[in-house]
Amino acid sequence: MNSETQNAAVDTGATDLSFLGNSDMAKLIGAIDWSATPLGPIAHWSPSLRTTVSLCLASNFPINIIWGSHNTQIYNDGYRVVCGDKHPAAMGMDYRECWASAWPVIGPPFEQAMAGNTSFLENQRMFCSVTATSKRLFLPIRSARSATRPAPSAACFTR
Numbered sequence: 452m453n454s455e456t457q458n459a460a461v462d463t464g465a466t467d468l469s470f471l472g473n474s475d476m477a478k479l480i481g482a483i484d485w486s487a488t489p490l491g492p493i494a495h496w497s498p499s500l501r502t503t504v505s506l507c508l509a510s511n512f513p514i515n516i517i518w519g520s521h522n523t524q525i526y527n528d529g530y531r532v533v534c535g536d537k538h539p540a541a542m543g544m545d546y547r548e549c550w551a552s553a554w555p556v557i558g559p560p561f562e563q564a565m566a567g568n569t570s571f572l573e574n575q576r577m578f579c580s581v582t583a584t585s586k587r588l589f590l591p592i593r594s595a596r597s598a599t600r601p602a603p604s605a606a607c608f609t610r
Contacts, residue, residue: 466494470505476528477508479539488543489521515546517561522546 471477486492490500500518504525507514513529524546526534534541534549541549550557563570 466492468493470501472505472508474508474528476526476531476542479542480504480508480525483543485543488523489519490523490543517546524549 468477468481471481481493485496490496496504503516503518507516507525507527510527511529513527513533515524515526515530515533517524522545523543524541526542531538537544537549546561547554547558560570
């Protein structure tokens with residue numbers, strides 16, 4: 452088992468995917484072979500990751516979760532629009548790789564968030580390569596981290 456799935460749930464055979472719900476992104480997440488990603492199979496996902504994904508998928512607000520040391524992203528239906536032509540390949544992709552065109556703007560606050568500091572961009576205009584033409588995005592990035600236990604960082608993009 453890799454470091455991304457420490458404290459993981461025990462695999463009891465069939466994986467219960469009910470925590471994902473019934474959205475389009477829930478169906479996509481359920482169909483992906485996560486064993487080919489740093490997160491490992493869904494059956495081995497920690498309760499924290501399952502809960503975070505469940506909350507993300509239940510929201511109408513565009514949410515992108517960046518989880519683990521490989522910055523694996525999982526997003527909801529609202530965020531799919533932000534991904535443009537990058538979807539569905541963006542699901543499970545390294546956040547830094549996926550959003551390399553926006554890194555000059557989002558990189559420094561992302562690194563601050565990963566270092567445990569609250570970080571966000573408010574009403575930040577930028578252009579990202581997500582379709583044949585650039586798309587303008589407004590971006591907040593937020594992270595919370597306790598002194599004893601790191602918390603996953605989340606990025607939420609809005610248009």
